[in-house]
């Protein structure tokens with residue numbers, strides 16, 4: 443269904459997904475527990491879980507018991523843990539198979555390590571931690587324990603992102619010259635005092651919104667930055683360690699398989715409070731990637747929440763140049779013969795596609811898409827390089843020291 447009615451129907455179904463039918467021989471569902479009564483958990487897990495026959499959200503743990511109970515009641519979650527030991531009680535709960543970790547970034551490492559050590563699979567919010575080294579250690583431990591760890595870069599799992607990636611890599615745009623990716627959050631969305639403004643918790647616009655822009659750029663380029671060319675933070679007036687906004691550009695090294703890479707310049711932008719135009723016209727969310735080549739250009743609008751709305755606009759240059767728009771809510775809309783997956787519905791959010799892949803991986807089925815350990819490590823490395831170039835402090839390392847057998851300690855990265 444096209445246009446406005448399609449949009450209304452999708453948004454309704456995103457929030458009111460149908461209950462799935464459970465096959466009589468289906469394995470028991472995976473039981474998920476959530477660290478924190480987090481704002482993002484309903485969108486990222488609780489609502490998507492309603493339409494997944496193999497997922498049940500069984501428990502939530504919050505630092506305050508009343509808060510945990512209220513959250514559990516609101517979202518139909520059976521168990522609520524509360525108080526200063528609540529997260530540990532969740533980790534110790536033998537009924538829990540999987541932990542969803544949407545704690546502030548600076549707590550990702552400690553609580554993911556504890557969950558992995560207890561043999562739980564972990565769906566870990568982005569950015570994976572405060573440093574590439576912590577990220578490497580988490581994946582190393584997951585590998586050692588034989589459990590699944592995934593950094594929740596949900597946007598990657600949606601067919602719109604996959605289609606855009608395929609267009610850029612098809613050669614249709616000619617030799618790629620530039621990649622521009624932004625995620626600018628308008629002023630007024632993120633409240634003062636939010637975790638995103640707290641250095642100790644791993645705050646900063648590059649960590650929060652910018653981690654998507656860096657990830658998307660690396661994905662589209664198929665490479666990691668070799669050099670940061672410019673890094674321009676706008677620091678928060680009340681906290682010079684926090685970048686309220688960031689503009690950066692970087693270069694890649696030529697590789698044997700992609701001799702053009704050395705000619706590509708990438709630029710990223712992130713903001714936690716994009717100010718109104720001329721001081722009074724509120725800005726809308728700016729979420730896009732534009733890739734320009736010598737034969738054409740393509741833009742993906744709204745790579746972060748494409749199920750709500752998105753488009754891919756492709757223009758080819760020169761005489762006979764053409765313009766077209768694609769919208770790809772499911773893999774069924776993929777051009778014939780090039781389909782990259784099967785599962786999905788128009789109302790599947792990025793988070794629902796991600797949950798499908800995560801469960802498939804745990805169950806030993808091949809997921810339609812995946813974000814590898816190395817990808818997560820490399821994203822943190824790129825973020826570190828940008829902070830360093832800007833002269834801003836690296837986000838603080840966790841003070842948590844894992845038990846001896848949890849810290850594998852070698853410097854080889856998990857693949």
Ligand SMILES: NC(=O)C1=CN([C@@H]2O[C@H](COP(=O)(O)OP(=O)(O)OC[C@H]3O[C@@H](n4cnc5c(N)ncnc54)[C@H](OP(=O)(O)O)[C@@H]3O)[C@@H](O)[C@H]2O)C=CC1
Nearest residue numbers: 478479480481482503504505544545546547567568569637
């Ligand atoms: N995938 C996506 O689309 C999104 C991902 N995120 C990511 O999810 C994570 C959480 O974001 P969001 O849900 O907005 O965050 P919230 O502000 O809701 O915080 C999440 C939880 O952190 C817990 N917490 C533990 N220690 C602290 C502390 N010292 N200060 C504040 N909170 C604390 C709180 O748990 P308790 O209830 O126990 O008090 C809270 O419920 C971040 O990593 C963020 O980057 C965020 C938004 C979107």
Ligand SMILES: O=C1OC[C@@H](O)[C@H](O)[C@H]1O
Nearest residue numbers: 568627632638650651746
């Ligand atoms: O993950 C996120 O997605 C969109 C932004 O609103 C948010 O700040 C960020 O954490």
